[in-house]
Amino acid sequence: MLEFIRQNADKLLEQVLTHVGLTFVSLLFALMIGVPLGIGIARRPRLASGVLGVAGVLQTVPSVALLGFLIPLIGIGVWPALVALFLYALLPIIRNTYVGITEVSPSVKEAAKGVGMTDRQVLTKVEFPLALPVIFAGVRTATVINVGVATLAAYVAAGGLGEFIFSGIALSNVNMMLAGAIPAALLAVGFDLALARLQRLSGKRLRVGAVTFLLLVPFLSAFYLLPGREDKLVAGFAHEFYGRADGYPGLQKTYGLQLRPRLIDQNLMYEAIRREQVDIISGYSTDGRIKAYDLLVLADNRHAFPPYDAAPIVRQTTLNRYPDLGPTLNLLAGKLTDSVMTALNYQVDYEKKAPEVVARTFLNQLGLYKTPTPGERTETVVMGSKVFTEQYILAEVYRQLIEGQTQLRVATRTGLGGTQICFDALRTDAIDFYPEYTGTGLLVILQPPADQLKTLPMQSDSVYRFVQQQFLDKYQLSWLKPLGFNNSYCLMMRREQARQLGIQSIDDLVGVLTKRR
Numbered sequence: 001m002l003e004f005i006r007q008n009a010d011k012l013l014e015q016v017l018t019h020v021g022l023t024f025v026s027l028l029f030a031l032m033i034g035v036p037l038g039i040g041i042a043r044r045p046r047l048a049s050g051v052l053g054v055a056g057v058l059q060t061v062p063s064v065a066l067l068g069f070l071i072p073l074i075g076i077g078v079w080p081a082l083v084a085l086f087l088y089a090l091l092p093i094i095r096n097t098y099v100g101i102t103e104v105s106p107s108v109k110e111a112a113k114g115v116g117m118t119d120r121q122v123l124t125k126v127e128f129p130l131a132l133p134v135i136f137a138g139v140r141t142a143t144v145i146n147v148g149v150a151t152l153a154a155y156v157a158a159g160g161l162g163e164f165i166f167s168g169i170a171l172s173n174v175n176m177m178l179a180g181a182i183p184a185a186l187l188a189v190g191f192d193l194a195l196a197r198l199q200r201l202s203g204k205r206l207r208v209g210a211v212t213f214l215l216l217v218p219f220l221s222a223f224y225l226l227p228g229r230e231d232k233l234v235a236g237f238a239h240e241f242y243g244r245a246d247g248y249p250g251l252q253k254t255y256g257l258q259l260r261p262r263l264i265d266q267n268l269m270y271e272a273i274r275r276e277q278v279d280i281i282s283g284y285s286t287d288g289r290i291k292a293y294d295l296l297v298l299a300d301n302r303h304a305f306p307p308y309d310a311a312p313i314v315r316q317t318t319l320n321r322y323p324d325l326g327p328t329l330n331l332l333a334g335k336l337t338d339s340v341m342t343a344l345n346y347q348v349d350y351e352k353k354a355p356e357v358v359a360r361t362f363l364n365q366l367g368l369y370k371t372p373t374p375g376e377r378t379e380t381v382v383m384g385s386k387v388f389t390e391q392y393i394l395a396e397v398y399r400q401l402i403e404g405q406t407q408l409r410v411a412t413r414t415g416l417g418g419t420q421i422c423f424d425a426l427r428t429d430a431i432d433f434y435p436e437y438t439g440t441g442l443l444v445i446l447q448p449p450a451d452q453l454k455t456l457p458m459q460s461d462s463v464y465r466f467v468q469q470q471f472l473d474k475y476q477l478s479w480l481k482p483l484g485f486n487n488s489y490c491l492m493m494r495r496e497q498a499r500q501l502g503i504q505s506i507d508d509l510v511g512v513l514t515k516r517r
Contacts, residue, residue: 004175008164016183018159021223022078023146023187026085028217030142034090035135038097039123048098055091063088063149067156076264076272081150081158088149089142096138100131132206136199139213140192147188151180157236157264157272167263170240172420232516233509235259236278238266240418246305246443247282247489254304255510266388270295270349273494280509285488286338286390288346296495299505305489306439307460310336311482312398313426313441313471314433318381319478324406325381326480329433331368331401333481341390341485348389355389359396363404370404377409384422384431387415390487394435419444427475437487441467441479460486 005012041048058066063084070080104127112126154162164180167173198209241247242263251257259280264272269281270289283290285297285308312329319326336344344362347353363369383398385391392414399410413431416422419440425431442448442463448456448470456466460482468479491506503509 001175001178005179008179012164012179012183015159015161015163015180016187017223019147019150019153019161019184019187020220022081022085022150022153022158022160023143023191024217024220024223026082026146026150027089027139027143028221029082029086030089030093031139031214031217033086034093034138034142035097038094038135039101039128041094042098042101045102052091052095052098055094058087059091063152064155067152071156071268071271075275075277076156076158076268077277078153078158080156081153084152085146085149088145092138092141092145093135094138096134096141097131100134101127103134104130129207132210133199136195136210140195140199143191143195144188147184147191151184154239154263155265156268157262157278159262163239163263166265167239167243169421170238170418171243172418172424173243176243233259233279233513234277235261235280236264236269236272237261237282238269239263240266241282241489244419244444245447246439250304250443251491251506254302255506257506257510258513273492276494279497280491280493283490283492284388284390285490286341286345286485288342288344288349288389290492291342292346292350294495295492296498296504298491298493298498298503298509300488300490301505301507303458304506306442306458307463307486308437308439308488309460309464309482309486310341310394310435310437310484311464312433312480313436314478314480315426315429316472316476316478318432322379322381322406322408325402325408326478328402328405329398330481331405332397332483334484335366336483336485338485341483341487344393345389348393355392355396356400358393359400362397363400368401368405372403373407375407377403377407379407380409380411381432382411382413382430384413384416384425384434386419386422386434387417391435394483398435426477435483436479438463438467438479438482439488441471446470446474 037051041051066084066087067080070083074080074083108126108130109122112122117125150160151162151165153160154166161180161184164176165184168175168177168180195213198206198213201209237248242261243249248257248259248261262278264278269278269283270287270293272278273281273295274293283295289295290297314326314329344358347358348355360369381402383395385395395412395414399412402408402410413425416425416434419436422431422434422436423445426434438460446467456462464479464482471477471479491509493503498504501512503512
C-alpha cells in the first residue's frame, strides 16, 4: 500500500484536497441555513417538530438513493454531491442549535431582559454564547458525516477519496481501496478531535475559537478549487477502465495519451457526455446509446484494445455435474452478432424495456424460448454478471434458456461489480458461471508477461484459444463457444464536436491534446 501511495502521491494529494473542499463547502452552506433555522424554530416551537421531522427524513435516505434522485434533476458533477452533503449536514446543525438555544435557563434570559437587553441582545450576548458547546457538538457530527458521505462524490464525477475506493472495489485492489479509505478515516478522526477540543473551551476562548472556525470554513472550502489544471477536453472514465491494464494505462502506454479524467460510475458516463459535462468517455462498442446520442467511436489504429469476444466461463466441476448445461449454453454460439447485441442494448438503455422482456423476445425470434415446465427443480446453478446493461441482458437470456431447456433452476447474482469480483466469485465457488470477454480474460485476469503477449496474434481466434487453454490449465474453468459479438473497449466523443476538431481516431485525439498544451 505504501508503494502504491508513493507512486500516486500527486493524485492522492489532489483527492484529499478535493475531499476536504467538498466537506467544507457543504458544511458552510449547512451552517448558513441550519443555524438561523435552528434559532428560528427555537423562537417558534410550533414549527420545530415539522422542520426537524423533514430534516430527519432526509437524514434517513440512503446516500446512493439520494444521489440517484438528484442526478435527473441537476445532472452529475459537483452539484448533486454538494446538495446531498448539505442535506445530510442539516439535521445535526438544526437540532443542536435548537436544543442549545431552548435549554438556556429561563431565569438567565429574564435577568438579561431585566437589565434592559433587547431580544437581539439576549440572543447574541446570552443565548448563543451559552448554546455554543451544544452547537459545536452538532457541527462535529455534521463534519464527520460529510467526510464519510463525500467518498460517494466519486460516483457522480465530483472527485475526492472515493475515486481510489471505487476503483479499488472494481479492480479488487486492496492497496487502492486502503489508499482512499485510510486518509478518509484519518480526516474524519482529525476533524472530530479538533472540533472536540474547540468545544471544550469555555468563555471568551470558546467565542474566539468559534470565530476562528467560521473563518477557517471558507478557507477549507476553497480547497475544492485548488487541484491542478483541467484539460480543454474533459474525459470521464469508469473507475475500472481507469485502472485496468487494457484501459487507460494501456492507452497511455500505446499512444502516450495524457488526460486528467474524471472518474464516474460507468452507468452515468453516457448521461455525462449527452449533457456535455464531459467530452470524451470510455465505453463499449456494442452499447446502444452510441446511436441514440449520436456518438463517434474513435478508431483504435494501434490496437491498444485486444479482441473482446463474449463467451460464458463455467466451472468445470459444474459442467461435469450437470451434463445438459454446456450444450444448452452453446445453443447461443454465434447467434449474437455485434448488430444484434447493440440493438438489444438500445432497447434496454434507450427504450427502457426490461431485460427480461428483451431476452424473451430475442429467444422467441431464435426459436429457443420454451416455457419452463412446472414442478419442483431440485438442482440449482448460480449465475453471476457484472454491473452494466449488456451483462443484465445476457444474464436474463441465459436464465430463460436454461430453465426452458433443462430441469435446472437458475439463481442469479447480478451486479457483482468489476471483473475481479466476478472472477473471484467463480473461482471460490460462489457462482457457477458468468459471461466474460476474451480480452478481459487475457489482460486483466491472466496478465501474461510482455514477451508472451508480443508473440500472441491479437486476432479473435488466437486470443480465444489462448485464454481457453490457460483458464482450463490454471483454474479448471471452461470457456464455452463465443456468442458471436466483440464488445471492445473504446473511446467516444459527440460526433459533431469530433467533426469540428477533426478527430476520427485516438491518434487524432492525442494530436489535438498535444497542440492545446
